[in-house]
Amino acid sequence: xxxxxxxxxxxxxxxxxxxxxxxxxxxxxxxxxxxxxxxxxxxxxxxxxxxxxxxxxxxxxxxxxxxxxxxxxxxxxxxxxxxxxxxxxxxxxxxxxxxxxxxxxxxxxxxxxxxxxxxxxxxxxxxxxxxxxxxxxxxxxxxxxxxxxxxxxxxxxxxxxxxx
Numbered sequence: 001x002x003x004x005x006x007x008x009x010x011x012x013x014x015x016x017x018x019x020x021x022x023x024x025x026x027x028x029x030x031x032x033x034x035x036x037x038x039x040x041x042x043x044x045x046x047x048x049x050x051x052x053x054x055x056x057x058x059x060x061x062x063x064x065x066x067x068x069x070x071x072x073x074x075x076x077x078x079x080x081x082x083x084x085x086x087x088x089x090x091x092x093x094x095x096x097x098x099x100x101x102x103x104x105x106x107x108x109x110x111x112x113x114x115x116x117x118x119x120x121x122x123x124x125x126x127x128x129x130x131x132x133x134x135x136x137x138x139x140x141x142x143x144x145x146x147x148x149x150x151x152x153x154x155x156x157x158x159x160x161x162x163x164x
Contacts, residue, residue: 002038003159006097006105006139008114009043011149016043020053023108025149029156040100044089044113044135047096057082059112060122064090064137074112074134077124089113090134097144103162105139106155109148116146 010017011025012034033039046052055076062072067083074086090113097105107114115133120126136146147155 002036003104003162004040004100004102005033005038005155005159006040006042006093006100006102006107006144008106008108008111008149009041009046010108011106012039012041014041014043016046016052017108018045018052018054018056023149025106025152027152029152040096040102042093042096044093045086047092048085048089050085050089055080056124057086057112058120058122058124059131059133063119063131064112064115064134065132065141067134068137068141075122086113086134090138093135094138094142094144097139098142102144104155104158105136105144105146106149106152107133107136107146109150116140116148117151118148 010023013022013024015022057076060073066072074083076082109115111133113133113135116136118128119131121129
C-alpha cells in the first residue's frame with residue numbers, strides 16, 4: 001500500500017493563505033504522488049472556518065506545544081485572541097490525517113498552524129524563531145512525521161525507506 005501524506009493546501013497551489021495567496025511547491029514528484037492518490041490536501045485553517053484572506057496570526061508566549069497546553073496564545077495582528085479557532089484547526093488536521101491513514105505530513109513552515117521548524121516570534125515584525133505550529137505539534141505528538149516544504153528530499157527518502 002502506498003504511504004499517504006497530508007499536504008498543506010497552499011503548497012498545492014490553492015490560494016488559502018492568510019493573504020489570499022498560495023505557496024505553491026508543485027513539483028514533478030508531488031504531481032506523481034497526486035496521480036497515485038497518496039496526497040490528502042488539507043488547509044487546517046479553512047477547515048476550522050477561517051476566511052481567506054484573514055488577518056495574520058502568530059503564536060505568543062510559546063510554540064504549538066505550549067498553545068495546546070494552554071500556556072501560549074495565538075493572536076491576530078489586531079491583538080484578538082484566536083487561539084480556539086487555531087486549536088480547532090490543529091485537531092481537524094489530526095482527524096483528517098488519521099481518517100485518511102496518513103503517516104506523514106508536508107506542511108507550510110512559518111505558519112502558527114502548520115510550521116514544523118519555524119514560527120513567527122509573536123511580534124508581527126516578520127521575525128522567525130525555531131518552533132512548531134499547533135497542527136504540526138499535535139500531528140507529531142500523535143506519531144505523524146511532519147516535514148517542512150524545504151524538506152521535500154528528506155520526505156522522498158523517508159517514503160522510499162518505508163516502502164522498501
